[in-house]
Amino acid sequence: MSQSATVESNSIGLLSKPEVGNTGSLSAEEAKLYDRQIRLWGVDAQRRMRDSRVLLVGFGSLNAEVCKNLVLAGINHVTILETHTATPEDLGAHIFLEPSHIGSNRASACVENIKLLNPTATIAVVEGNVESQTDDFFKSFTVACATNCMLTSLYHLNKVTRDNNLFFFSADAYGMMGYFFSDLKTYSYVKKEADGETSETVTVKFSSFEEAMTQRDWSKMRRTPSLYFGLSFIHQFKNREGRGPSVHEKEDEGKMRDIAVQTFKEKGLSVDVLPQDFISQLVANASSEISPVSAIIGGILGQEIIKVLSGKEEPLSNFFFYNALSLRNPGETARIPASF
Structure with missing residues (x-):
């Protein structure tokens, strides 16, 4: 290179x-x-x-x-x-x-x-x-x-x-x-x-x-801060879309929610462990710096x-x-x- x-x-x-x-x-x-x-x-x-x-x-x-x-x-x-x-x-x-x-x-x-x-x-x-x-x-x-x-x-x-x-x-x-x-x-x-x-x-x-982000079993991580899971969702979204999620794109929240549900299913943990409005908050904040x-x-x-x-x-x-x-x-x- x-x-x-x-x-x-x-x-x-x-x-x-x-x-x-x-x-x-x-x-x-x-x-x-x-x-x-x-x-x-x-x-x-x-x-x-x-x-x-x-x-x-x-x-x-x-x-x-x-x-x-x-x-x-x-x-x-x-x-x-x-x-x-x-x-x-x-x-x-x-x-x-x-x-x-x-x-x-x-x-x-x-x-x-x-x-x-x-x-x-x-x-x-x-x-x-x-x-x-x-x-x-x-x-x-x-x-x-x-x-x-x-x-x-x-x-x-x-x-x-x-x-x-x-x-x-x-x-x-x-x-x-x-x-x-x-x-x-x-x-x-x-x-x-x-x-x-x-x-x-x-x-x-x-x-x-990589070891920290690719934990296979999330069933023992119920007390883990929600943002750990959110970090995984953001990076999966960026990998698929070539950009971060944005509150200005109407479909992004739905895409992030689909990623969350599918990922939790694969990891053996229910998405219900996340606060109810967490995905919405994540998408609303992901594309800005304060x-x-x-x-x-x-x-x-x-x-x-x-x-x-x-x-x-x-x-x-x-x-x-x-x-x-x-x-x-x-x-x-x-x-x-x-x-x-």
Whole structure:
């Protein structure tokens, strides 16, 4: 596959994946800039974050929030892989886009605004998608966070990250709903005991996104957040229609309902476990991004990426779901599959 054009700011190229934590001490400027963070998690953690290389796939409202949080935290090497151009609809939710950016690549147009947050950061943009890159392209990164992708692209990217020991996240915002997923493969972190003096190293194993999404038996998943099932329905719809469901298309709700009924039948669980109006809400929200929701999900997701790059604190495992329309609990985590 051909390599697409690259636009860079403060270009240093895509270097090989560093040995995180072994590339030199922080400069006096960096120590001053990140003084508060260093007091929180230490010099070694800040250096690991600085030396990490993050790939953001897709640059809608959600990944823009993630990018903001990472750059402010001191992650100095961010590459954005984006194929979409900015539209008027993007302006209502995207924190970096301006009216003059309409018609331009969403990531390329935002580079200067991103660098206002941290002038020391290197922001590279590759105008393309997952399918347009060779597997070697992805190997130089420490972590990949993918949004706005087809399911097959997410499975492929996750396989590449697993084969090359990269951290993998996938995420999307659907109006008042959204999710993110973490695959850290086998991850170790330092856990402090209650006395604050002693600590232990804890190792956690994660499933791949494909393993989590292709559970054969749903009969034991009655307490699973509804949005897990909704995520499956959205991706099946996109695979069949070549686009996401939209409230503006009259037949889409019926198509989504048919997918839900058939899928639940195949998985051995009654569709009645879903809230009565869930499919309607899902279709009404699936094709939009809302700034406050992107900020909430992007804030928590950015925090998770910082956690794993710094090696501090216990990561969430492995799904986070957000549904602002839920009266019970808008934010829920779920470990799927439960037995990995």
